[in-house]
Each structure stands twice: as structure tokens, then as C-alpha cells.
Amino acid sequence: MAKEHEDNRPVAERIAANLRELIMSGEWEPGMKLPTTDVLISRHDASNVTIQRALNILKAEGLLRGQKGSGVYVRDRAPLTIQPASFMAPSDDGQPYRWVSEATKRSQRGTNRIIRVAPVIPPRRVREVLGLADDGEAILRSRIGLLDDEPAELVDSYYPAELAHGTRLADRRKIPGGSPTLLAEMGYPPREQEDEVSARPATTREFVSLELPADIPVIEVFRVVYSNDRRPIEVTTLAKSAHLFKMGYHLPVH
Template sequence: MPEQPPYLAVADRLRQRITSGEWSPGDRLPSRAQIGSEYEVGENVVRRAQELLIAQGLLEGRAGSGTYVAEPRDRLRMVRSWCREQRDGSPFRADMAGLGKRGTWEHRTEAKVPAPAGIAARLGIAEGDLCVRTEYEFLADGKPVQLSTSWEPYDITGGTIVVLPEGGPHAGRGVVQRMAEIGVVITHAVEQPEPRKATDAEATLLGVPRSSLVTHIQRTYMAEDGRPVETADIILPAAHCEIVYEVPIDRV
């Protein structure tokens, strides 16, 4: 068996000191020079070990102050379910209420944005066709837990009362309910989840360390005629959210 890389060995030893209670949440770790001297490794090895534990949520770095043991943060159970999409109002708000938390969100909408190639392919439209793009930051008790960027073809909603997802009488009701108001019946959604590292912008918005693991979900809503009517990129921090899929089963 090949030997473990030095930074992984250091990470394991630091992790053991945290889990054993030698260091408690909020404690400041010794300097990298001190740790390196103790384990007979260079400061770069200690830095990589700490970066790994930061990405895993065990440590947090504070600019100009050092590295600290992170405060525990409950992982949220995020349920992806078509059943929940049928509810009136926001599925996110309902999910957070079920966890005893207050679900809110901030948003920014731009109308008539040309669709980039990848989004156009997912929506079955031509590159450059106009869309309504809405960027969301979802919060649980005021803490960011999810990001989403939604695209809707302007040809479908333009000139209707639901053209702005967060404006008008049906603001915030969710794609399924809003589209139903203009006679567009959504029958199912297609979701493709994949893990990756957060971009710097995503890490800043989610309040997680740079390069933390996130789950990126590409979701597309499909109408009864097979037409895609909305697509979104949903970003959830892996350290703080667990994703559960709830699959309905038709009765025989």
C-alpha cells in the first residue's frame, strides 16, 4: 500500500484532536509554523491539511486572525419532490417550515436577457433568444442555504401577468403554479445533480470556504406538450445540506 500523502496524515491528526475534544468549537489552532514543527512537516503541508478540513466544515479561516475550530452547523434535509411542487405557495418555504425554520429569499430579475448556448439547448430555443433570468439566494432563519438561477423563455411569459417570477399577483408561488395561471400545464421536471467545487462567487454568497464542495442540480420543467418551460441551476453546499429525493409511485 502506498504511504498516505503528508497533508492527509496531518489532516487526520488534526481531525482526531478536534473529535477527541482537545480543541473545542471556537478554539484558535496553533500557528502553521507550530503545527509543522510538531509534526515535522513544512507549513505548506499544514496549509493543505487545514484547507481540506475547512472544505469539510471542521475548521474555518478568519482573515488576519488565524484558523479556528468551526461551530457545529446542522445539516438541512432538502427534499426534492414532485409532490411538494403541487402545493400552493413556495415549496422552499414549506420545506423550511417543516424543519422549524423561516424560509425566505432574495432575488434579482432581468427581463429580455439573450439565452447563452447551454441554456438555449436546455430550453429548446435558439441561442440569443430572449429569456427572463432570475437569480435567487435562499435563506433559512437568515442564513444562506441555496442559490438558484432560473431562466424562462420570454416567448412563453412575455406580456402576461406572470412574466416576472417575483412580481405581480402570483409572485413567489413557484414555476408550476405560475405557469398554470397562463394555461401552461407542467407535467414533470428533469433533474441532473452533480458534485463540484464552489466558485469564489458562490462560496461568498453561501458563506462557505472557497472551493468547498457543492451539489449542482440542473433542473428543467417540462410542459404536457413536451416543451421545456423553465430551467435552473441550483447550488447547495454539501457540508450544510443533505439532498433527499422523494419519488411518487402510482397506485395499481
């Protein structure tokens, strides 16, 4: 008989994980004052030192904040649920990129910081989707999406070189209305989007670019956008901090 799997993490990390779930699920609402230390000690059958270590882990992640002379509180902002389908369609005439307009609906300010635009040999899985040889090139547009001036996502988008060369896709300037609008204007309207979502530890690049406060995992999305005849016109990898964001999908049942 196989040995039962046990949680061998330090007790403080286990308690922090359980408290983290209460925050991420909304069971503990933004701004809520935590139970007293004595209550937490009793509830988790742990020492004061262990409880303080657990709370400090969550404070370092930005999930909790201490208020001198008052207590410990849940951060004021709930995890934000992003609906990926909201960003697929071209923007309406004269309207900004949907990253900006969707942020405005949530009373936030959405902006983008372009990091790099260049021809590159993309990662293997991108080459496979685009049908490129091992030394085949694509145009990379790398950016950081910001919400209220704080980094929210690190995005690398790849476009077929023959499609992107000589267009704004290969230009470092921002694209009015975003890439979906430009692609539609070029005769390649986005028709379908496939997302592969996973969670993993952050790379150094992600840790720095997203200004992560601690060793927090990221949500990774590998996205393929297709145009007419299921031609792949954009392959994107993006990373978001898992303690600030959730991915939301609405799928009709046929």
C-alpha cells in the same frame, strides 16, 4: 501493470477528509465532543502539529468549533437533506412558495432574495433544452434562497421568452406561491422534473453569494421542468454548499 494510485495530498488534508466524512455521514453527531488530541494522534499516526492543522481546516469550514478550556466539538447542525420533489408542485391555495412552507416544517424560516430578473441569452445547455437559437433569449430569474437568514442556495431559472413576457415571471417582484403556482395558473402545470446532479469547486459568484467559509465544493443541480406534452417550461441551475446540504430522492420501483 498500472501503478497503484496513491493519495498524495498533505497528511493534514487527508486526515481532515476522513474526519469530514464522519461528520457528513452522521457518525459523529452534531454537538459531539471530539476524541482528545492524543487519541487522534494515535488513531491517525500523526504528529500534534498535523492533527491541529487538520482540525483547523474543518474549523475554517464551519464543521468544527473549539470551546476554550473544554475541547473541540462537531457543529450543532447536521447536514440538511433536501427533497427536490417537494418543491415541484404548485402551492396549495393561499399558501406560500414551497421553499417557505417546507422550511417551516423543519422549524426554519425560508425566504428569497431576488437578485436579477431580465431577458438574457442563456448558457448553451439551457438554449438546447428550450430549443433556442444561439442568440435566442429567455427570461432569467436569479435569486438566493435563505434559511434562517443564511444563504442556502443560488438559483438561476430560465423561462421561454414567449411564455414569460408580460407575466410575473418577467417581474422583479416575488411570485405569490412561487413559479410552479404561476405556471399552473397560466395553463402550464408542472408535470415532470429531471435533475442532473454534480459536485465541483465553487465559482467566485457562488463563493460570494453563498458566503462559503472556505474552499468548499458545491452541489450543482441542472433541472428541467416539463408541462403537458413534455414542453420544457423552466430550466434551472442551482448551487448549494456541499458541507451543509444533501440531495434526497425517493424513486418508486415499478
